[in-house]
Amino acid sequence: MERRRERLRDGILAATNHGQGKILLLTPGMKTAQRLALVTVAATLVLITVGVIVRATGSGLGCPDWPLCHGGAVPPGQKHSLIEFSHRFAAMIVGFLVIGTAVLVWKTYRHAPLTVWAATIAVPMVGFQGVLGAITVKRELPPEVVATHLITAMLVLSIELFVALSMYLEDPDHSKSALVRVGRQISVTGRLAVGAAFYLATLMWVGAYMAESGASTACKSWPACNDSILPANNNQEITHMLHRYLAAGFIFLLAPFIISAWKRRGDLPAARYLAIAAGVLYISQVTVGAFNVWFTFPDVLTVTHTAIATLVWSVLSTAAIICFYVPQLARARFRAEAGAPA
Numbered sequence: 001m002e003r004r005r006e007r008l009r010d011g012i013l014a015a016t017n018h019g020q021g022k023i024l025l026l027t028p029g030m031k032t033a034q035r036l037a038l039v040t041v042a043a044t045l046v047l048i049t050v051g052v053i054v055r056a057t058g059s060g061l062g063c064p065d066w067p068l069c070h071g072g073a074v075p076p077g078q079k080h081s082l083i084e085f086s087h088r089f090a091a092m093i094v095g096f097l098v099i100g101t102a103v104l105v106w107k108t109y110r111h112a113p114l115t116v117w118a119a120t121i122a123v124p125m126v127g128f129q130g131v132l133g134a135i136t137v138k139r140e141l142p143p144e145v146v147a148t149h150l151i152t153a154m155l156v157l158s159i160e161l162f163v164a165l166s167m168y169l170e171d172p173d174h175s176k177s178a179l180v181r182v183g184r185q186i187s188v189t190g191r192l193a194v195g196a197a198f199y200l201a202t203l204m205w206v207g208a209y210m211a212e213s214g215a216s217t218a219c220k221s222w223p224a225c226n227d228s229i230l231p232a233n234n235n236q237e238i239t240h241m242l243h244r245y246l247a248a249g250f251i252f253l254l255a256p257f258i259i260s261a262w263k264r265r266g267d268l269p270a271a272r273y274l275a276i277a278a279g280v281l282y283i284s285q286v287t288v289g290a291f292n293v294w295f296t297f298p299d300v301l302t303v304t305h306t307a308i309a310t311l312v313w314s315v316l317s318t319a320a321i322i323c324f325y326v327p328q329l330a331r332a333r334f335r336a337e338a339g340a341p342a
Contacts, residue, residue, distance in 0.1 A: 030171055033104035037164035040097040044157050047090045048310050049303065051153065055146070055211060056302040059083040066137045091130060098126045098156075101163060112328055115166040122159045129156060147208035151201055154310070158197075158317040162325075165318065169327045189264050189271065190323025192257040197316040199253050203246045204309055206239070211302070215239040222293040247289065254282055254312075261319060274319045281312045 054060055062080030063069035067088070070076055075085035105119035132149045139145060210216055218236035219225035223244070231237035261268075261275035285308045292301045 029108035034167045041160045050087045052303045052306040056299040060141045066134045112170045118162045143209045143212040146212040147205045150208045165321045189260040193316045193319035196253040206243045222290045
């Protein structure tokens with residue numbers, strides 16, 4: 001480990017000698033951009049949670065028109081209208097934060113092209129998410145659109161996490177951060193995280209479709225469905241059990257990621273916490289899912305179920321980013337060590 005650190009320090013000096021010293025210059029705007037990116041990630045997590053509250057409380061049509069609410073800019077003083085409009089208001093705030101982050105990235109992180117591209121792409125992605133929200137209301141909450149709306153939110157969250165983490169790693173103050181490691185073993189952990197995230201996207205899509213289609217209560221027992229391992233010849237039971245089967249199968253992708261991350265904790269200390277978080281969150285998710293069935297899907301458990309899934313998604317996204325992202329300074333170090341012009 002000490003030898004690795006020495007090589008990293010030597011590489012930074014070599015990179016500086018090869019004309020990369022400008023990357024080491026720290027500007028106040030870089031710190032501001034990092035803070036704004038973190039606020040944007042936090043706001044997006046709040047937005048997703050509010051969206052789940054809208055669905056759990058049956059407030060999706062609390063404002064039957066869009067972008068107005070009952071024909072006005074201010075919602076009427078009704079519970080469902082206020083809940084639905086709060087989601088729209090939170091979405092507007094996130095939109096402004098995403099745009100603000102993109103502007104600061106263009107000003108302060110031009111030397112990191114992937115960060116710039118990600119911050120830029122986030123802007124139309126948030127716009128597309130808004131269009132999906134409008135379609136959801138106009139078409140009166142079709143399950144497939146509601147589910148797609150959720151997955152798009154997850155993609156936006158991943159992009160924002162990428163922007164925040166890549167800026168952190170590009171910051172000269174963090175050039176020797178324990179997060180900055182590369183290697184074949186670490187890339188294996190990253191690939192496992194990506195695979196698990198793709199699977200989780202399918203699982204979440206089916207779960208959102210199940211909830212919006214009314215199939216949540218099709219199975220009155222857990223883990224069996226109405227005292228049977230297999231669903232009856234009923235679309236709602238089939239949809240419900242498909243979600244359970246996928247949830248059970250998720251462990252076969254998540255467990256290898258957890259094991260790999262734990263093994264890499266020496267080279268990538270953050271992996272220790274990601275592995276623990278993934279395991280604890282999965283157990284919590286299964287437990288809350290069972291409670292949802294046993295207590296007939298109370299709002300608080302429904303919201304908690306999706307919130308935990310969002311945190312699992314965040315853990316996997318974070319793992320993939322820190323395993324694959326190589327800061328510009330580290331790239332320069334590799335070129336310097338190889339004797340190529342930096």
